[in-house]
Amino acid sequence: MTDRFNLTGQAALITGGASGIGKAIAQAILEAGGKVWIGSRTAEKVETAVEELSESAGEDAVLGQSLDVTDDQSVEETTAKALESFGRIDILVNSAGIIIKKPTQELTLDEFNTVHESHVTGTLRCCKAVAAAMKEQGSGSIINIASISSFVDLVEVAAYASAKSAILGLTRSLANEWAKYGIRTNAIAPGFIPTDLNRKFLEGTERGRRILENTPMERFGTADEIAGAAVFLSSPAASFVNGHTLVVDGGYLACGIGDSFAPWARPDE
Numbered sequence: 011m012t013d014r015f016n017l018t019g020q021a022a023l024i025t026g027g028a029s030g031i032g033k034a035i036a037q038a039i040l041e042a043g044g045k046v047w048i049g050s051r052t053a054e055k056v057e058t059a060v061e062e063l064s065e066s067a068g069e070d071a072v073l074g075q076s077l078d079v080t081d082d083q084s085v086e087e088t089t090a091k092a093l094e095s096f097g098r099i100d101i102l103v104n105s106a107g108i109i110i111k112k113p114t115q116e117l118t119l120d121e122f123n124t125v126h127e128s129h130v131t132g133t134l135r136c137c138k139a140v141a142a143a144m145k146e147q148g149s150g151s152i153i154n155i156a157s158i159s160s161f162v163d164l165v166e167v168a169a170y171a172s173a174k175s176a177i178l179g180l181t182r183s184l185a186n187e188w189a190k191y192g193i194r195t196n197a198i199a200p201g202f203i204p205t206d207l208n209r210k211f212l213e214g215t216e217r218g219r220r221i222l223e224n225t226p227m228e229r230f231g232t233a234d235e236i237a238g239a240a241v242f243l244s245s246p247a248a249s250f251v252n253g254h255t256l257v258v259d260g261g262y263l264a265c266g267i268g269d270s271f272a273p274w275a276r277p278d279e
């Protein structure tokens with residue numbers, strides 16, 4: 011491994027780190043030499059993930075406990091425990107999140123607020139919780155998980171789309187305000203990755219078929235394919251990357267009106 015991507019000695023706190031993209035990022039940070047603290051609301055899921063991740067990384071490198079990013083006390087406790095265990099927090103990955111898919115006219119304001127609370131307020135709450143330690147260290151990398159819906163509409167996910175769009179604004183604000191403390195704040199916008207969050211919307215559905223039709227690579231991504239971007243943004247290789255949103259989507263956003271294989275693009279065949 012080149013030293014540019016080496017995370018030896020670095021400690022990461024990963025919300026939503028017990029499944030899907032968050033867990034894959036935890037695995038990748040461990041492989042790059044770092045240590046991880048993972049948390050989500052379901053204690054048993056966290057325990058299982060800690061065991062699985064520890065198999066290759068060793069017990070001391072992986073810790074975790076139940077965490078609810080919508081709860082001040084839970085976030086404060088988790089941050090304090092991660093700091094006590096590792097002595098520092100170099101990386102924060104905000105991967106916790108939920109989705110509600112329904113026609114916007116049927117979406118209640120409570121549902122709208124719940125989605126925002128987990129993605130936007132939850133992300134800000136965790137950023138503020140780790141900021142003091144990062145300021146004291148004079149360094150830190152915050153990675154917020156945005157979405158393709160930060161850029162284009164995905165139909166009937168208005169709360170999710172507005173929350174994920176807000177993540178971009180929050181990322182820019184923190185990148186601007188906290189750079190002076192040595193803290194870099196960036197976002198990753200994953201493309202379509204079948205996980206517990208969205209598998210039922212993607213696999214074997216008309217929605218999934220249309221997504222693939224507009225993805226130049228003609229497939230969904232895997233959580234592991236998002237993880238490399240997180241290692242990059244955490245690492246010395248990204249020392250001048252701040253306020254950026256890295257899209258990892260197989261080309262979906264670049265697709266525009268369709269790909270060069272579409273029948274109308276090859277009228278002579």
Ligand SMILES: NC(=O)c1ccc[n+]([C@@H]2O[C@H](COP(=O)([O-])OP(=O)(O)OC[C@H]3O[C@@H](n4cnc5c(N)ncnc54)[C@H](OP(=O)(O)O)[C@@H]3O)[C@@H](O)[C@H]2O)c1
Nearest residue numbers: 026029030031050051052078079106107157202203205207
């Ligand atoms: N999969 C995709 O295609 C895709 C694309 C773009 C962006 N994203 C984003 O990527 C992130 C990870 O999603 P994923 O696809 O990996 O789905 P996932 O496996 O469902 O991961 C989301 C995790 O967040 C946790 N969580 C939910 N609410 C929480 C809360 N209040 N406090 C703490 N943890 C909470 C869940 O665990 P508990 O239920 O145990 O709390 C779950 O483990 C999300 O922000 C999602 O919006 C996903």
